[in-house]
Amino acid sequence: KNEVEQSPQNLTAQEGEFITINCSYSVGISALHWLQQHPGGGIVSLFMLSSGKKKHGRLIATINIQEKHSSLHITASHPRDSAVYICAAYSGGGADGLTFGKGTHLIIQP
Amino acid sequence: DAGVIQSPRHEVTEMGQEVTLRCKPISGHNSLFWYRQTMMRGLELLIYFNNNVPIDDSGMPEDRFSAKMPNASFSTLKIQPSEPRDSAVYFCASNPLAGPPGGGELFFGEGSRLTVL
Numbered sequence: 001k002n003e004v005e006q007s008p009q010n011l012t013a014q015e016g017e018f019i020t021i022n023c024s025y026s027v028g029i030s031a032l033h034w035l036q037q038h039p040g041g042g043i044v045s046l047f048m049l050s051s052g053k054k055k056h057g058r059l060i061a062t063i064n065i066q067e068k069h070s071s072l073h074i075t076a077s078h079p080r081d082s083a084v085y086i087c088a089a090y091s092g093g094g095a096d097g098l099t100f101g102k103g104t105h106l107i108i109q110p
Numbered sequence: 111d112a113g114v115i116q117s118p119r120h121e122v123t124e125m126g127q128e129v130t131l132r133c134k135p136i137s138g139h140n141s142l143f144w145y146r147q148t149m150m151r152g153l154e155l156l157i158y159f160n161n162n163v164p165i166d167d168s169g170m171p172e173d174r175f176s177a178k179m180p181n182a183s184f185s186t187l188k189i190q191p192s193e194p195r196d197s198a199v200y201f202c203a204s205n206p207l208a209g210p211p212g213g214g215e216l217f218f219g220e221g222s223r224l225t226v227l
């Protein structure tokens with residue numbers, strides 16, 4: 001079973017700062033997902049990637065398949081970015097093929 | 111296009127009562143997933159359907175839990191009888207592809223927050 005680790009678990013930063021959240025996994029994967037969950041809210045898919053880099057607005061996700069590592073970056077962070085960010089690694093197969101990290105709780109202070 | 115719709119958003123019930131959670135996936139999506147989220151265990155897959163057929167229910171905690179998908183636009187997750195340890199947020203998600211979770215982008219609903227007293 002894939003082991004998915006996220007760091008840091010908690011992060012507090014000031015508005016405008018560049019944010020990096022890391023995700024590492026133990027087993028080779030087909031795809032990696034980044035999800036966002038606001039307090040008391042639903043879960044939104046931010047990215048699904050299998051190689052290289054993807055960008056959407058101020059969010060950038062990168063993955064290094066050889067190192068089994070992915071990062072989520074937020075540029076010019078804003079208080080509305082405050083949320084829990086969850087990575088999930090997909091290694092194929094059946095129901096056990098998607099393993100979630102425990103999440104990074106991000107707070108952006110104005 | 112409307113996203114995944116779940117109801118109720120919040121449910122408070124007493125131990126022993128039956129609870130039914132409902133989900134309407136995005137039209138045209140061919141797979142549906144039920145997840146449970148708790149502080150201790152994070153997100154756990156309970157069951158998933160492909161083309162309305164249950165594929166894997168190994169995540170369902172015990173016989174008190176059951177799920178159905180009578181057609182492509184509706185699914186239910188039922189807990190009978192409910193217990194306090196069932197208190198959690200239950201998410202429904204759908205995907206355009208028929209396959210296991212993670213093979214395609216996941217579209218989640220807003221969740222149903224269940225509290226069993």
